[in-house]
Structure formats: structure tokens, C-alpha cells
Amino acid sequence: MDFRRSFAVTTNPNLTPAASSGLNRALVGKKYKSGALFVRPESIRAYLAATLNEAAAPDVAPPLFPVTLIPDLFRAIVADDHRGDLSRVVHGEQR
Numbered sequence: 671m672d673f674r675r676s677f678a679v680t681t682n683p684n685l686t687p688a689a690s691s692g693l694n695r696a697l698v699g700k701k702y703k704s705g706a707l708f709v710r711p712e713s714i715r716a717y718l719a720a721t722l723n724e725a726a727a728p729d730v731a732p733p734l735f736p737v738t739l740i741p742d743l744f745r746a747i748v749a750d751d752h753r754g755d756l757s758r759v760v761h762g763e764q765r
Contacts, residue, residue, distance in 0.1 A: 692753070694751055702746055709739070
């Protein structure tokens with residue numbers, strides 16, 4: 671997934687980058703936790719319908735379904751001050 675193509679990423683030309691000493695090393699090793707989550711068949715079927723996925727087994731979650739379970743966790747991660755540009759984050763295979 672190309673982040674810049676998938677989302678409207680724009681840069682404000684009036685902003686000047688803040689002086690940075692690199693990424694926030696205080697966050698190295700930080701763990702983010704979530705409570706127990708339960709997946710119900712109707713949730714899987716709703717996801718399949720919303721993504722127009724015609725699964726052979728409607729009660730088996732597709733590979734990306736777990737992403738729907740952790741939006742609060744993603745918000746917590748993004749809210750931390752990483753001092754980095756998240757639009758430049760890539761997977762290891764995308765170097």
C-alpha cells in the first residue's frame with residue numbers, strides 16, 4: 671500500500687521543519703496494550719460485505735480483518751511524539 675497514494679497527504683508550505691535530534695529514543699521498547707477482543711461471525715460477515723469480498727467461508731476472517739479490531743491501539747501509537755514523519759514509514763520490503 672502506498673500511503674501517499676491512499677491518503678490525501680499534503681504539506682503546508684508555510685511550515686518550517688523543527689530542529690530534530692532524530693527519533694524519540696524514549697519510545698524504544700515501549701509496548702502498547704489492548705484488552706481482550708472477541709470476533710463474532712456477524713462482524714466478519716459485515717466486513718466481507720463492506721469490502722465486497724465474496725469469501726468461500728463467510729465465518730472465516732480474511733487476512734486484513736484484524737486491523738478493524740485495533741483502531742484505538744493505532745491512535746495511541748500515532749499520538750506519541752515519535753519526532754518522525756509517518757508519511758515516510760515503509761515496510762522492510764519497500765526500501
